Amino acid sequence: MTDQTRRTFLKEAALGTAAILAFPPSTVLGANDRVRVGMIGVGDRGGELLKQVRAVPGVELVAMADVYRRRRDEVKNSVPGIQTFDDHRRVLEMKDVDAVIVASPLHTHARHFLDTLAAGKDLYAEKTMTWSIPEAEKCLAAAKDSGRIVQIGLQYQSSGALTDTRQWIQNGWLGKVTHVESWMSRNTPHGKGQWVRPVPSDCTAQNVNWSAFLNGRPDRPFDPFKLINWRLFWEFAGGNCAENMVHQLAWIISVLDLPLPSAAYMSGGVFSEKDGREVPDTIAVTLDFPKDIVVTWQSTFSNKHYELGDRILGSDGTVEHHFDEAVQYWPEKVNRPGGEATRGTTHDQDHMRNWIECVRSRSQPNAPAEIGYRSAIAVHMANLSYKNKRRITLEEAKAVVPEF
Numbered sequence: 001m002t003d004q005t006r007r008t009f010l011k012e013a014a015l016g017t018a019a020i021l022a023f024p025p026s027t028v029l030g031a032n033d034r035v036r037v038g039m040i041g042v043g044d045r046g047g048e049l050l051k052q053v054r055a056v057p058g059v060e061l062v063a064m065a066d067v068y069r070r071r072r073d074e075v076k077n078s079v080p081g082i083q084t085f086d087d088h089r090r091v092l093e094m095k096d097v098d099a100v101i102v103a104s105p106l107h108t109h110a111r112h113f114l115d116t117l118a119a120g121k122d123l124y125a126e127k128t129m130t131w132s133i134p135e136a137e138k139c140l141a142a143a144k145d146s147g148r149i150v151q152i153g154l155q156y157q158s159s160g161a162l163t164d165t166r167q168w169i170q171n172g173w174l175g176k177v178t179h180v181e182s183w184m185s186r187n188t189p190h191g192k193g194q195w196v197r198p199v200p201s202d203c204t205a206q207n208v209n210w211s212a213f214l215n216g217r218p219d220r221p222f223d224p225f226k227l228i229n230w231r232l233f234w235e236f237a238g239g240n241c242a243e244n245m246v247h248q249l250a251w252i253i254s255v256l257d258l259p260l261p262s263a264a265y266m267s268g269g270v271f272s273e274k275d276g277r278e279v280p281d282t283i284a285v286t287l288d289f290p291k292d293i294v295v296t297w298q299s300t301f302s303n304k305h306y307e308l309g310d311r312i313l314g315s316d317g318t319v320e321h322h323f324d325e326a327v328q329y330w331p332e333k334v335n336r337p338g339g340e341a342t343r344g345t346t347h348d349q350d351h352m353r354n355w356i357e358c359v360r361s362r363s364q365p366n367a368p369a370e371i372g373y374r375s376a377i378a379v380h381m382a383n384l385s386y387k388n389k390r391r392i393t394l395e396e397a398k399a400v401v402p403e404f
């Protein structure tokens, strides 16, 4: 059998007929097969993911799509022979692409997610999984039906801190947890706005597939500032909840095995970055979860003294987690008098390598669509509460029809 027929044969054997009809055949790879990867959206984050995936043995980067010519030229210079396109569908049509990495702006995530699975490819999709709740429902359903391997770019799901904390909770060392407090803070020099990027001089209508960027948003003349600084505007972005809270929340949801929040409240505003942006720079979120747990997340862009972290507060113990540091545990002496303070020892896994290994083994990666979904719903509930200036329940949030 040729490589291609063997791949197709194995794929057909592994999936039922219904799945094949819904999701056209692509590939199932053996443990030693090369994984041929395509990318959609290779800007800042995509550039990092490109380096990460090329560092995994047995991976070949064969194609990429980006609406902006500059990004395609940059990739062509660093990956000789790669095929480049300004339309993501050209990558998905390629028979010799097994798996696709999506690192496009938030408002295009669901389109790229669904199209990639419909083309029968495995998927690494950057967080937040989607821009809206209805999109999150569709993407979760598609991931479940597709039989494809889906990893969400929530890399803290591959952290040793997650393994250690889960173990401490399973050991009963925390007792009853009723509150998790988390925070994330940044600062920039006076006069320099957080997230604001300069617009390169070659960012012109001739060099950008503008309608592909708009992805169904109301048509308008080319706007280079919005292409480069999409993060600042609600129609393309989800603010700092989608950029950063989602990482911490996914981690908290995973260690405590939390379902969807039952309600959310978010206050704040554009208090420090008064540059015309729509998304708030100062945020306080409260999420009520079933199981008697409240999670709070607080964020500012004008003071980074406490940087970022999470504290899980239980009747018998406390976990403090700062990203990129060993996670720590302290017993509550009133309830665990013999308990010892402990530091986590488990090493982090490489999140990208975990995805590629799962593409080969067909096992579930560390950040499957389910955690992408739960964390995305929590993000969207918080943002809906902020926009409506009131507490919002899960049922109310699910009934909202998103508007651009």
Ligand SMILES: NC(=O)c1ccc[n+]([C@@H]2O[C@H](COP(=O)([O-])OP(=O)(O)OC[C@H]3O[C@@H](n4cnc5c(N)ncnc54)[C@H](O)[C@@H]3O)[C@@H](O)[C@H]2O)c1
Pocket: 040, 041, 042, 043, 044, 045, 046, 065, 066, 067, 068, 071, 088, 103, 104, 105, 106, 108, 126, 127, 128, 153, 154, 155, 212, 213, 215, 227, 228, 242, 243
């Ligand atoms: N996991 C992490 O730690 C992490 C870190 C940073 C960013 N991200 C996520 O990565 C994504 C991208 O962020 P970024 O900072 O790289 O943004 P970016 O603007 O630098 O890059 C996005 C790229 O997508 C291209 N693009 C826009 N519309 C497209 C379309 N329809 N088809 C193909 N390409 C298109 C743009 O030209 C650009 O090159 C966001 O979802 C962000 O939240 C994740």
